[in-house]
Amino acid sequence: MKTTRKESLFRSLDATGNGRIGKHDILEVLSRSGIAVDDIRLQGLRARLDQLGDETVDAKGLETLLGGTGQLFARAQRGELVIPGFNRFAEQVEAIFDRVRTIDDGRVADYIPQLARVPGERFAVAMCTIDGQALQLGDVSTGFTLQSSCKPLLYCAALEEYGEAKVHAHVGREPSGRSFNELALNNCGLPHNPMINAGAIMTSSLIRRELATADRMEFLTDLVTALSGNRPCHFNNAVWHSERETADRNYALAHHMRERGAFPAGTEIPTALDYYFSACSIETTAPAVATIGATLANGGVCPLTGERVFGEENVKNGLSMMYSCGMYDYSGEFAFSVGIPAKSSVSGVILAVIPNVMGIAVWSPRLDTCGNSVRGVSFLRELVGRFSFHNYDSLVASRKEDPRRLPAAGETSFTYLAIQAASEGDVAELKRLVAHGHDLDAADYDGRTPLHLACAENRVEAVRYLLDQGVSDAPKDRWGTTPLADARKHKRKAIVALFAGRSKVQALKKSA
Ligand code: GLU
Numbered sequence: 001m002k003t004t005r006k007e008s009l010f011r012s013l014d015a016t017g018n019g020r021i022g023k024h025d026i027l028e029v030l031s032r033s034g035i036a037v038d039d040i041r042l043q044g045l046r047a048r049l050d051q052l053g054d055e056t057v058d059a060k061g062l063e064t065l066l067g068g069t070g071q072l073f074a075r076a077q078r079g080e081l082v083i084p085g086f087n088r089f090a091e092q093v094e095a096i097f098d099r100v101r102t103i104d105d106g107r108v109a110d111y112i113p114q115l116a117r118v119p120g121e122r123f124a125v126a127m128c129t130i131d132g133q134a135l136q137l138g139d140v141s142t143g144f145t146l147q148s149s150c151k152p153l154l155y156c157a158a159l160e161e162y163g164e165a166k167v168h169a170h171v172g173r174e175p176s177g178r179s180f181n182e183l184a185l186n187n188c189g190l191p192h193n194p195m196i197n198a199g200a201i202m203t204s205s206l207i208r209r210e211l212a213t214a215d216r217m218e219f220l221t222d223l224v225t226a227l228s229g230n231r232p233c234h235f236n237n238a239v240w241h242s243e244r245e246t247a248d249r250n251y252a253l254a255h256h257m258r259e260r261g262a263f264p265a266g267t268e269i270p271t272a273l274d275y276y277f278s279a280c281s282i283e284t285t286a287p288a289v290a291t292i293g294a295t296l297a298n299g300g301v302c303p304l305t306g307e308r309v310f311g312e313e314n315v316k317n318g319l320s321m322m323y324s325c326g327m328y329d330y331s332g333e334f335a336f337s338v339g340i341p342a343k344s345s346v347s348g349v350i351l352a353v354i355p356n357v358m359g360i361a362v363w364s365p366r367l368d369t370c371g372n373s374v375r376g377v378s379f380l381r382e383l384v385g386r387f388s389f390h391n392y393d394s395l396v397a398s399r400k401e402d403p404r405r406l407p408a409a410g411e412t413s414f415t416y417l418a419i420q421a422a423s424e425g426d427v428a429e430l431k432r433l434v435a436h437g438h439d440l441d442a443a444d445y446d447g448r449t450p451l452h453l454a455c456a457e458n459r460v461e462a463v464r465y466l467l468d469q470g471v472s473d474a475p476k477d478r479w480g481t482t483p484l485a486d487a488r489k490h491k492r493k494a495i496v497a498l499f500a501g502r503s504k505v506q507a508l509k510k511s512a
Contacts, residue, residue, distance in 0.1 A: 005437060009074050010059040012434035017468050020056035023049045026065070026073070032428055033076035034086030034133030040230060040304055041132065045069045072131075079432040081131040082357055082405055089403045090135050096382045097125050097137045106366030106374035109346045112242035118144070118347075120366045123375055126290035128229075129358040130298040136287055143283040144363055145239050146224075147345035148180070148200070150279040152318045152326070153292070155194035156300075157223060158203040159314040167194075170262060171202045175325045175332065180371065181249050189260030191253075195325040195343065198253045204279060205263055205272035213271070220279055227295045228288035229304030240281040247273065286361040289351050293359015296341075319353060323391070330370040330377070338380050339390030350376040354389050357404060415442040422450035422466065425459030430466070440471050447477035455483040458492045467502060 013021045013029070026049065027037070035042070048065050057065055066073050075081055083089050101123055110116035124138040158167045176192035178184055185191060191198035208216050217235070224233045254269045263272070295302040296319060300310035310318070322341035327334040327350075334342065342352040348365035350373055360383075364375035384390050388400040414433060418440055421429035430450070434440065443449045451471055454462040463483075467473060474482045487495040 005074070006063070007059065008437035009077060009435045010062060011469070012077060012431040013062075015431075015465060015468055017470065019058055021062065022054070022056045023052050026062075029073065029077045032087055033079075033081055034083065034090065034129070034135065035072070035076060036134045036136075039132060039134070041069060041072060074435070075131070077432060078435045079429075080405065081133055082129045083131075083133055083403045084405050084432075085403060086133050086135075092386065092401075093125070093127070093135060093383070094137060096379060096386065097123075100375050100379045100382065101138070103375050103378055104366070106368050108348070108365045109367060109371075111346075112239065112246055114236070114239045114242050115145075115347060115365070118365045122348075122363065122365055124286035124361070124363045125379060126286035126361045127358050128287070128290040128294035128303065130294055130303050130356065132229075132294070132303040133358075134287065134290070138286075139363070140286045143234065143236075143285055144347045144349055144365075145236050145280060146282045146284065146289075146349070147280045147347040148195075148197075149289065149343045149345040149347075149349050149351040150224075150282065151195050151200040151203075152296070152322050152343050152351070153223065153227065154200055154203040154207065154276075154279055155321060156310045156314045156318040158194075158206045159317060160310060161208070162206060164313075164317060167203070167206065170206065170264065171199045173321060178329075180328050181253065183249070183252055183256060185256065185260055185262070189257075190262050191257065193321060193325045195321050197250055198257060200279075201250060201254050201272055201276045202257065202262065204276035205267045207275070209264075209266075213274075216275060217278055220275075221282065223309070224282055224284065224288075224292070226305070226307055226309045227292040227302060228284065229291040229295075229302050231284070231288040231291065233282050233284040233288065235278065236281045236283040239283075240277050243277040243280055244274070247277070250276070286349070286363050289349055289361035289363075290359045293351050293353045293361065295359070296353045297355050297357055297359050319355060322351075322353065327377075328371045330368075330372055334372075334377070338377075338384050339392060340380070340384065342380065344372045344376070346371060348373040348376065350380065352380055357389070414438045415444060418442065418450045419444055419448065419453050422459065422462050423453035423457045425454065425457065425462045427461050427465050430462060430469075434469060440466055440469055441475065443475065443477070447475070449475050449477075449483070451475065451483040452477055452481070452486055455487040455492060455495050456490055458487075458490070458495065460494045460498065463495050463498060467498075473499070473502075 013025045044067055108120045122139045124140045126140055127135040171194050172186045172190050172192050174192055181197040191202050193199050194203050208219050221233055295309055296315050299312040300315040301308045319341040322343050323335055325331050326343040340352055340354055342350050344350050349363040352360040362376040362379045364373045366374050368374050388398040388402045418433050440450050451466045484499050
């Protein structure tokens with residue numbers, strides 16, 4: 001009888017074969033797949049697991065326990081999340097993080113005291129995939145202001161409200177080739193694009209004009225909260241005042257735009273600027289910014305709440321702008337060599353997006369001469385140097401690793417995967433294959449089974465798991481060799497003892 005997917009899932013978790021699993025088995029699947037324990041999607045499950053304590057559940061009980069998270073859990077166990085080998089990926093990212101941490105070039109922005117006082121040593125990296133897999137390294141609980149990383153959000157919010165044609169009647173979409181706050185407009189008298197100061201002042205002037213000031217402000221914080229998976233954000237009043245007091249250039253830009261008739265009729269310059277400074281002064285953390293990136297990577301739907309915040313078309317436009325204009329005077333070089341949409345800011349945070357995969361926040365306050373975080377750029381360069389995340393990597397036979405989910409493998413490749421996992425002692429991968437309903441008895445063209453390989457390579461835990469799953473314990477390969485014979489030949493004492501112990505138990509059971 002063919003087993004159902006639900007049965008396969010349960011069987012993959014039931015390592016001892018006694019028909020029961022516990023809290024630990026469930027938490028292990030989640031942590032292995034990169035789903036954080038504090039993931040808001042797991043709130044209900046966490047409460048039920050606490051209630052469960054040290055008890056165990058059967059297949060029916062598992063279903064009740066998982067409730068609404070059943071789908072997520074099944075996909076996690078089957079390795080169907082966008083980065084299936086998340087822990088391995090995370091280890092490699094951590095190694096990059098540690099290397100980049102040693103860089104201490106650059107200078108913290110000092111045009112306002114609130115930024116000048118931030119310790120240059122601060123460093124955080126956070127990632128959030130479109131399936132909500134999360135990675136957090138370094139100073140991830142320390143707050144920083146969004147500054148220019150709010151610009152793509154203001155642009156998308158304006159697109160949501162007015163549509164592309166109307167927004168672009170007030171702001172261009174070409175890289176300016178000039179500094180981000182240069183007193184210059186394009187040939188039509190409009191700001192060159194929404195990623196530079198003039199452009200963001202323009203989009204700020206467009207958003208929710210009908211609302212009272214307080215409500216407009218709330219709209220902004222609600223927007224950031226929704227994009228970041230309901231994480232609360234704060235408004236940094238001191239930064240806002242400082243920004244406002246040192247804003248001669250931004251005032252000059254706004255007046256220049258008004259002189260050229262760029263604003264919609266009725267725009268009040270102080271109102272537009274105050275709103276722009278407010279957006280720059282929103283304080284949040286790296287995990288929140290990574291989730292904002294994940295919402296953009298996911299076409300505007302927040303992966304943690306399932307809420308659609310921006311329309312797909314508007315996100316596509318926002319990412320295009322980030323790709324061509326998001327990194328100040330380094331935008332062209334960054335698009336060429338790193339090849340992902342990103343928006344940099346004076347607080348040292350870079351909001352980066354790998355479309356259809358993940359959002360990344362890198363925060364480190366020391367900036368280079370273009371105004372980009374030195375460690376931020378260096379981290380993203382290394383990341384893309386290692387993994388095939390550059391937008392055009394797929395066009396070349398890349399030597400880089402691709403941690404993304406492979407297209408569904410056929411039965412032959414599953415046999416190969418099982419054999420490889422057994423020879424590497426990767427029990428988690430074996431569990432994943434069982435969860436897919438695959439047969440761990442399958443042999444390759446030499447008649448070698450996963451059990452042969454696990455025995456030959458001395459993978460005791462894998463041998464135990466395979467035997468517990470009920471695989472045939474004496475299959476013969478084409479040379480007539482059994483797994484136990486392999487273990488004896490290679491002097492795998494623990495495995496020989498394991499077989500001996502099991503046959504003793506079987507003999508006792510028979511005689512009883
Ligand atoms: N508040 C800053 C300004 O408008 C933002 C600068 C930035 O992050 O690029 O001058």
